[in-house]
Amino acid sequence: MEVRTRFAPSPTGFMHVGNLRTCLYGYLFAKKNNGKFILRIEDTDQERYVEGAVEIIYNTLKKAGIEHDEGPDKDGGVGPYIQSERKAIYLEYAKKLVELGGAYYCFCDKERLDSLAGENGIKKYDKHCMNLTPEQVQQKLASGVPYVIRQNIPQDGVSSYNDMVFGEIAVPNADMEDGILIKSDGMPTYNFANVVDDHLMNITHVIRGMEYLSSTPKYNLMYDKFGWERPQYMHLPPIMRDATHKLSKRHGDANFEDFLEKGYLVPAIVNYIALLGWAPSDNREKMSMAELMDAFDIKGISKSGSILDEAKMKWLNSQYIKELSEDEFVALAKPFFEKSKAAGKYDYKKLAKLLIPRVEILSDIPSKIDFLEEFEGYDKELYENKKNKMDKQIAVEILEKCIPKFEQTDDYSEENLQAIISEIIEQGGYKKGQVFLTIRLALTGAQMTPGGATEMADLLGKQETVRRLKYSLEYLKG
RNA sequence: GGCCCCAUGGUCAAGCGGUUAAGACAUCACCCUUUCACGGUGGAAUCAGGAGUUCGAUUCUCCUUGGGGUCACCA
Numbered sequence: 372m373e374v375r376t377r378f379a380p381s382p383t384g385f386m387h388v389g390n391l392r393t394c395l396y397g398y399l400f401a402k403k404n405n406g407k408f409i410l411r412i413e414d415t416d417q418e419r420y421v422e423g424a425v426e427i428i429y430n431t432l433k434k435a436g437i438e439h440d441e442g443p444d445k446d447g448g449v450g451p452y453i454q455s456e457r458k459a460i461y462l463e464y465a466k467k468l469v470e471l472g473g474a475y476y477c478f479c480d481k482e483r484l485d486s487l488a489g490e491n492g493i494k495k496y497d498k499h500c501m502n503l504t505p506e507q508v509q510q511k512l513a514s515g516v517p518y519v520i521r522q523n524i525p526q527d528g529v530s531s532y533n534d535m536v537f538g539e540i541a542v543p544n545a546d547m548e549d550g551i552l553i554k555s556d557g558m559p560t561y562n563f564a565n566v567v568d569d570h571l572m573n574i575t576h577v578i579r580g581m582e583y584l585s586s587t588p589k590y591n592l593m594y595d596k597f598g599w600e601r602p603q604y605m606h607l608p609p610i611m612r613d614a615t616h617k618l619s620k621r622h623g624d625a626n627f628e629d630f631l632e633k634g635y636l637v638p639a640i641v642n643y644i645a646l647l648g649w650a651p652s653d654n655r656e657k658m659s660m661a662e663l664m665d666a667f668d669i670k671g672i673s674k675s676g677s678i679l680d681e682a683k684m685k686w687l688n689s690q691y692i693k694e695l696s697e698d699e700f701v702a703l704a705k706p707f708f709e710k711s712k713a714a715g716k717y718d719y720k721k722l723a724k725l726l727i728p729r730v731e732i733l734s735d736i737p738s739k740i741d742f743l744e745e746f747e748g749y750d751k752e753l754y755e756n757k758k759n760k761m762d763k764q765i766a767v768e769i770l771e772k773c774i775p776k777f778e779q780t781d782d783y784s785e786e787n788l789q790a791i792i793s794e795i796i797e798q799g800g801y802k803k804g805q806v807f808l809t810i811r812l813a814l815t816g817a818q819m820t821p822g823g824a825t826e827m828a829d830l831l832g833k834q835e836t837v838r839r840l841k842y843s844l845e846y847l848k849g
Numbered sequence: 850g851g852c853c854c855c856a857u858g859g860u861c862a863a864g865c866g867g868u869u870a871a872g873a874c875a876u877c878a879c880c881c882u883u884u885c886a887c888g889g890u891g892g893a894a895u896c897a898g899g900a901g902u903u904c905g906a907u908u909c910u911c912c913u914u915g916g917g918g919u920c921a922c923c924a
Contacts, residue, residue: 379924381924413924415923415924416922416924419923419924481922484922493920519922540853541853542852542853543851546852546920550921550922551922560921560924561924564924565924581855581917582918582919583918583919584853584918585853585854585920586853586920588853606854608917609917609918615917617917617918646862648861650861654862654871656873673862674854674856675854675855675917676917677861677862678861679860680859680860680861680874680875682874683860683875685874686874693887728886728887728888729886730886739885753884759883803883804882805883807883807884811883817884817885818885819884819885819886822884822885822886823882823883823885824883824884825883826883
C-alpha cells in the first residue's frame with residue numbers, strides 16, 4: 372500500500388519551528404517510502420483564524436523546500452483539503468456514527484455543564500443526554516434546540532495501540548471524556564475532523580506532536596466503530612526552549628521567519644531542526660534535504676524532548692556559510708550589508724571574502740564592519756602591545772616610513788602590499804607584528820577587524836588608506 | 850489531582866546485558882598566525898536515586914524523584 376502522510380496545520384499565525392519539524396518528518400517519511408505528502412488546512416475554529424496565515428504556510432513550505440503532492444492548490448482526488456469546506460461531510464459521518472452507537476446528540480447548556488465541575492474544577496461529562504429516547508431527541512431537534520454531537524466512549528475497559536516511536540500506549544476508557552465531535556455551530560472539532568479526513572484521504576501514517584499521544588485511543592475507538600482501518604501513528608517529542616518550557620510563540624524567536632531575519636540560511640535551519648529529536652544511524656550532522664530524505668528512519672527518533680540550542684544552530688549555519696561563493700554570499704547578505712554603517716561604501720565582494728570565515732549568521736555582519744565608518748578618535752592605547760613589543764613611539768616611526776611608500780604605489784594587491792611591508796620590516800629591523808599591527812590599527816582604529824593590514828588597505832583603497840595613515844600619524848603625535 | 854509519556858556530560862546525542870560509555874556544539878589549554886576568525890592538537894565533563902533479575906547492568910523489571918503532556922463547543 373502506498374504510504375501517505377499529511378501535514379495539517381491550523382492557520383493561526385506564523386509557522387512555529389515545532390510545526391515545521393513535524394511537517395518535515397512527515398515529508399521525509401513519505402518521500403523515503405516513495406509515498407505521498409498531503410497538505411490539509413485545519414480551519415474549523417473560525418475564532419482563531421488569522422488572515423494571511425494560509426499564505427504563510429504555503430510560503431514556509433516552499434522556502435523550506437518541502438513540496439506537497441496534494442493540497443488545496445493541488446487536487447489529488449480526495450479534496451477539498453480545507454476543512455471548513457468539508458463541513459457537510461463531517462455532519463454526515465457524525466450522524467452515521469450516532470446510528471452506529473458511537474456518538475449521541477447532546478442538548479446540555481453551558482450552565483448544566485458548569486455544574487458538573489468536580490474537586491479540581493475538572494468536569495467530565497456525565498452522559499446525561501445518552502438517556503434521551505429517540506423521540507425526545509427528534510422533538511428537540513425539530514424545535515430547534517441547540518445541540519452538539521458527542522462521542523460515546525465505553526465506561527470500562529482499556530484502549531490501546533502501538534505507536535511507532537513510543538510503543539504500546541494503553542489508556543483506561545473511564546479516563547476519557549465523551550468529547551464533542553460536532554460543535555453547536557455545525558463545525559467539527561479537531562477530534563472528529565482529523566479522524567474523518569485521515570480516513571477519507573487514505574492517510575496511512577499519522578505524524579504529529581505527542582500532545583495527542585494519550586487522546587489517540589479515542590480516535591481509534593471511532594475508527595473501530597466505523598469499521599475503518601486504523602492508521603499507524605508516529606508521535607513526536609516536543610522541542611523545548613529550556614528544560615521545562617516548550618518552545619512557544621510567546622517567547623523568543625521560534626518562528627521560521629524569525630530565523631530567516633536573523634540571517635540563518637534555509638538549508639541550515641532545515642538541517643538543524645531535523646536533528647532536534649532525530650539522529651541518523653551514522654550520526655552525520657550536516658545534511659542536505661536529499662541526504663535527510665535518504666537517511667530518515669523512525670529508529671532515530673527520540674522519545675524525550677530536545678532543547679533548541681541556538682549556539683549549535685549558529686555553528687551549523689556557519690558551516691553552510693563557509694561553503695558559499697563570494698557572489699552567493701553577497702546576494703544573501705545584501706540586506707545585512709545595507710543595515711551597516713558602511714553600507715554602499717565598500718566593495719561587498721571584497722568584504723565577503725573577509726566575512727565568510729568570520730560570520731556565523733548573517734546578522735553578525737553590521738557589527739563586524741561598522742568600524743569602517745567609526746574611525747576618527749580611536750583609542751591610542753591600542754598601539755601599546757606587549758606581545759609584539761609595541762608602543763606609540765615605534766608606531767610613529769613606522770608610519771613615517773610607510774606613508775611615502777603607500778603613496779607611491781598604485782598596486783594595492785596583496786602581493787605588492789606584502790612586498791612593501793617586508794621591505795620596511797627588513798630595512799628598519801622591526802618585528803613583523805610591529806609593522807602589521809601598526810598599519811592595521813592606523814587604518815582601522817579597531818582592536819578586532821575582519822582581516823589584517825594588507826586586506827584592510829585593499830578594502831579601503833589607496834586614497835582612503837593614505838588619508839587614514841596620515842591621520843593616524845598626526846593623531847599619534849598630537 | 851487522575852491518566853499518558855519521558856530520563857546518558859551545560860546542550861544535541863550514539864549505545865540496545867560484558868565498551869577505556871562514541872561523536873558534535875559550547876567550554877578550557879596549546880599550536881598556527883599581521884588583530885579577530887578559520888584550521889589543528891589535547892583536556893575537563895554524562896548513565897537522576899533506590900531496590901530487584903542476572904555470573905554481570907547505562908541497557909531488563911519495580912519503586913522514588915524530577916520533567917513534559919492531557920483532562921475545552923483549541924488544534
